[in-house]
Amino acid sequence: MKIIPVVLALALFGVYSSAIAQWQWVDKEGRKVYSDRAPPPDILDKDILKRPNGAAKAAALAAKEAAPAVSSGAAAPVAAASVPALGVDKDLEAKRKAALDAEAAKRKAEEERVNKTKAENCKRAKQAKATLDSGVRLSHPNAAGESEVMDDATRAAELRQVQMSIENECK
Numbered sequence: 001m002k003i004i005p006v007v008l009a010l011a012l013f014g015v016y017s018s019a020i021a022q023w024q025w026v027d028k029e030g031r032k033v034y035s036d037r038a039p040p041p042d043i044l045d046k047d048i049l050k051r052p053n054g055a056a057k058a059a060a061l062a063a064k065e066a067a068p069a070v071s072s073g074a075a076a077p078v079a080a081a082s083v084p085a086l087g088v089d090k091d092l093e094a095k096r097k098a099a100l101d102a103e104a105a106k107r108k109a110e111e112e113r114v115n116k117t118k119a120e121n122c123k124r125a126k127q128a129k130a131t132l133d134s135g136v137r138l139s140h141p142n143a144a145g146e147s148e149v150m151d152d153a154t155r156a157a158e159l160r161q162v163q164m165s166i167e168n169e170c171k
Contacts, residue, residue, distance in 0.1 A: 022035060022050070022052065023035050023036070023037065023039060025047050025048045027043065028042075028043075118170075122170040125162050125165040125166045128158075129159070129163065129166060137149055
């Protein structure tokens with residue numbers, strides 16, 4: 001007969017322990033939030049007031065693994081990304097990483113193309129400036145298509161234009 005109260009007490013303890021396995025945190029507006037689910041990722045760790053027993057151990061482990069990364073500065077994003085998140089689909093994460101890598105490669109290729117074009121434009125502008133500074137007689141086609149010798153005013157205007165190109169392209 002004494003077995004029934006013990007079983008009943010154990011059953012009530014099981015129900016009670018699952019009821020207290022809740023999260024408690026302070027949201028962005030300063031209100032306390034109670035839930036049986038973990039807070040959203042934008043909630044800072046210092047704002048989490050209470051965790052279930054298993055979650056507290058996982059959070060402590062994650063904090064211990066991330067602590068060396070914080071002190072090194074540059075390696076912080078790598079260490080934070082290496083902590084496995086609970087419930088993350090590995091295939092989806094791999095696809096996301098591949099997409100990010102492809103986007104980074106595309107940006108790098110575009111940047112290299114722009115830099116190459118700027119270097120070529122800089123080289124041409126410097127050659128044009130050297131020609132204009134040399135003092136030799138230069139000709140250019142007029143509106144009718146006839147060759148016309150460049151006068152001093154036209155040479156000065158061309159030199160200003162070339163100098164602006166050098167300032168823009170040769171950085």
